[in-house]
Amino acid sequence: MSPQLRSSPTPDGAAILRLERLSRSFAVGDQLVHALDGVDLDIAAGEYISLMGPSGSGKSTLLNILGLLDRPTSGEYWLAGEQTSTMSDDRLADTRQRAIGFVFQFFHLIHRMTAVENVELPLMLAGVPMAERRSRAREVLRRMGLEARIDHRSNQLSGGERQRVAIARAVVMQPRILLADEPTGNLDSVSGGEVVRIVEALHDEGLTLIVVTHDQAIGSRAHRRLLMRDGKIVQDLSG
Amino acid sequence: MKRADRHRMAFGALARTPLRTAMLLLATAIGVAAVLVLTALGEAARLYIAGEFQSLGTDLLVVMPGRTETTGAGAGMMSGATPRDITLDDARALLRSAAIETVAPVVVGESSVSVGSLERDVTIMGTTASYATIRHWTMASGEFLPDVDMERESPVCVIGSTIGRELFRGEPPVGRWLRVGDRRCRVAGLLAKQGVSVMVDVDTVVMIPVAMAQSLFNSAGLFRVLVQARSRDAMPAAKRFVLATFRARHHGEEDVTVVTQDAVLKTFDGILGALTLALAGIAAVSLLVAGVLIMNVMLVAVSQRTQEIGLLKALGARRSQVLALFLTEALYLALLGALAGVLLGFAGIWLLGGLYPDFTFRPPVWAVAGAVAISMACGMLFGILPARRAARLDPVAALARR
Numbered sequence: 001m002s003p004q005l006r007s008s009p010t011p012d013g014a015a016i017l018r019l020e021r022l023s024r025s026f027a028v029g030d031q032l033v034h035a036l037d038g039v040d041l042d043i044a045a046g047e048y049i050s051l052m053g054p055s056g057s058g059k060s061t062l063l064n065i066l067g068l069l070d071r072p073t074s075g076e077y078w079l080a081g082e083q084t085s086t087m088s089d090d091r092l093a094d095t096r097q098r099a100i101g102f103v104f105q106f107f108h109l110i111h112r113m114t115a116v117e118n119v120e121l122p123l124m125l126a127g128v129p130m131a132e133r134r135s136r137a138r139e140v141l142r143r144m145g146l147e148a149r150i151d152h153r154s155n156q157l158s159g160g161e162r163q164r165v166a167i168a169r170a171v172v173m174q175p176r177i178l179l180a181d182e183p184t185g186n187l188d189s190v191s192g193g194e195v196v197r198i199v200e201a202l203h204d205e206g207l208t209l210i211v212v213t214h215d216q217a218i219g220s221r222a223h224r225r226l227l228m229r230d231g232k233i234v235q236d237l238s239g
Numbered sequence: 240m241k242r243a244d245r246h247r248m249a250f251g252a253l254a255r256t257p258l259r260t261a262m263l264l265l266a267t268a269i270g271v272a273a274v275l276v277l278t279a280l281g282e283a284a285r286l287y288i289a290g291e292f293q294s295l296g297t298d299l300l301v302v303m304p305g306r307t308e309t310t311g312a313g314a315g316m317m318s319g320a321t322p323r324d325i326t327l328d329d330a331r332a333l334l335r336s337a338a339i340e341t342v343a344p345v346v347v348g349e350s351s352v353s354v355g356s357l358e359r360d361v362t363i364m365g366t367t368a369s370y371a372t373i374r375h376w377t378m379a380s381g382e383f384l385p386d387v388d389m390e391r392e393s394p395v396c397v398i399g400s401t402i403g404r405e406l407f408r409g410e411p412p413v414g415r416w417l418r419v420g421d422r423r424c425r426v427a428g429l430l431a432k433q434g435v436s437v438m439v440d441v442d443t444v445v446m447i448p449v450a451m452a453q454s455l456f457n458s459a460g461l462f463r464v465l466v467q468a469r470s471r472d473a474m475p476a477a478k479r480f481v482l483a484t485f486r487a488r489h490h491g492e493e494d495v496t497v498v499t500q501d502a503v504l505k506t507f508d509g510i511l512g513a514l515t516l517a518l519a520g521i522a523a524v525s526l527l528v529a530g531v532l533i534m535n536v537m538l539v540a541v542s543q544r545t546q547e548i549g550l551l552k553a554l555g556a557r558r559s560q561v562l563a564l565f566l567t568e569a570l571y572l573a574l575l576g577a578l579a580g581v582l583l584g585f586a587g588i589w590l591l592g593g594l595y596p597d598f599t600f601r602p603p604v605w606a607v608a609g610a611v612a613i614s615m616a617c618g619m620l621f622g623i624l625p626a627r628r629a630a631r632l633d634p635v636a637a638l639a640r641r
């Protein structure tokens with residue numbers, strides 16, 4: 001866990017993520033598409049949030065900005081009290097590496113590498129020595145129920161197994177936040193259920209969890225449910 | 240990211256596309272090998288010529304009829320019309336200097352020579368005993384021309400080894416008679432095999448006393464006078480004396496050209512050095528082509544691996560890390576290509592050496608080092624553009640590409 005994150009003062013004490021009048025627009029041809037339109041949002045450490053809404057409502061755009069994979073056109077985003085708009089490119093990279101885990105709908109594993117090598121990637125980029133990262137990656141894969149698949153290449157794995165490898169990769173650096181963009185969108189209901197169980201178990205250990213989903217059943221399991229439409233959060237239900 | 244990991248990643252990426260990698264290695268290797276082989280050729284020519292002139296000795300002056308403004312290889316060598324002949328008396332007058340050890344007058348012409356019914360047209364060289372001393376020639380049998388007065392037409396001759404073999408069919412030629420034009424002479428000696436020396440095939444020459452050559456070709460003028468100084472240090476004094484002598488004997492006109500072997504050698508050296516450089520330049524162009532090829536393939540690699548780059552960035556790779564990763568790949572290509580090229584080049588040179596054993600084929604050290612350095616620099620230079628493109632990719636945009 002990153003020491004900067006724990007020691008950083010947050011504006012209202014509790015919010016680990018805070019968005020203020022956040023907008024993101026894309027130029028498509030000579031038109032501006034407002035994918036996000038003045039979003040305000042406070043998320044406290046340890047929350048479990050689902051993000052739903054029709055296709056094209058801006059869910060992925062929001063999640064990408066939260067994951068520092070994209071930058072807003074205007075507005076402010078504080079991550080653990082740090083203003084992200086002033087972060088340098090290297091600082092952004094380091095924060096992605098240490099503070100945030102990201103799970104994609106299409107897994108994004110590197111096919112020429114084995115499961116354990118894929119999980120090792122963030123550790124390798126962070127400069128963790130070979131022996132240590134191998135044991136850490138194995139340990140995380142074991143927790144995902146994949147000890148038998150450790151040395152399989154990713155194209156020898158089923159969809160559910162691939163997504164579990166991707167989750168292992170997302171949490172191997174022990175981030176405080178896990179962002180998942182339709183993690184079950186490409187899976188059958190059994191594999192999808194397993195993936196949900198795993199991320200909920202991680203949440204139980206203190207991880208702040210945000211899941212984008214189309215699946216009402218999965219979305220309703222979250223403690224706080226956000227509904228988006230046309231780049232705005234139109235509903236925010238808790239309990 | 241640890242350096243070993245970066246190298247492993249780069250190597251893994253290259254190994255994943257073996258055909259592409261092999262083509263790039265080949266392109267670089269051919270460029271490097273071309274530099275090596277072509278410079279080795281140029282050097283072989285330079286060394287060969289240098290060796291030829293060195294065999295003449297560095298304390299040698301060559302006097303030619305006719306005045307030329309420039310000195311060096313071209314001068315006098317092709318002089319045609321001469322204002323005034325150089326005579327045997329002129330040559331003898333040169334012996335009066337303390338700076339001059341000896342002189343050898345030379346007359347050259349073509350004539351038929353025959354033994355019995357065997358006849359050949361050969362180059363005839365008229366000279367004196369000093370010539371063999373100056374050229375450091377050795378005899379296979381018999382003696383060189385007798386050390387007598389320049390004016391004497393002793394009926395003797397010395398023959399090259401090929402002439403000896405062809406006209407006497409393996410029988411010992413010394414003591415036999417030979418017809419040269421309308422004269423007869425006794426063979427005094429057979430030259431040891433000399434090969435081609437300063438562009439003249441000595442083995443097919445017949446040498447006769449200079450006075451005999453003059454009357455045979457009916458000319459009083461000498462083609463050359465070789466002047467050997469007492470030492471290398473005596474060269475300037477010898478040259479001054481030669482010029483002063485001719486000025487005095489030719490009514491105040493300095494109508495001869497004096498060339499030192501040093502000057503000739505320097506000129507040839509310069510020309511052939513430039514030739515080697517030009518060859519190296521041509522070869523370097525092929526290296527550049529290899530570099531451009533590497534760049535294009537790396538650009539394709541970047542766009543093929545956009546998703547992977549996006550993923551690395553999403554996982555926290557810094558720009559500098561992605562840059563280093565792709566540069567390492569380009570450098571691997573250049574280094575391995577250069578190594579393969581050096582091997583290929585030396586194989587080619589070895590082959591040349593087998594085909595032409597008379598020449599020494601050795602690429603100059605600067606060419607080997609330069610070729611490797613240029614290919615590495617090309618790899619870096621042409622690798623930077625794709626690597627920067629990769630490093631600057633936006634993670635979300637890169638990931639979205641499918």
Ligand SMILES: Nc1ncnc2c1ncn2[C@@H]1O[C@H](COP(=O)(O)OP(=O)(O)O)[C@@H](O)[C@H]1O
Pocket residue numbers: 026027028033034035053054055056057058059060061062
């Ligand atoms: N890179 C992009 N370029 C142009 N338009 C984009 C881009 N990314 C998203 N959009 C647009 O922004 C809107 C929101 O997209 P997105 O966040 O992917 O929606 P969701 O994930 O809710 O389906 C859509 O209208 C989409 O077309």
Ligand SMILES: [Mg+2]
Pocket residue numbers: 059060061
């Ligand atoms: Mg989406």
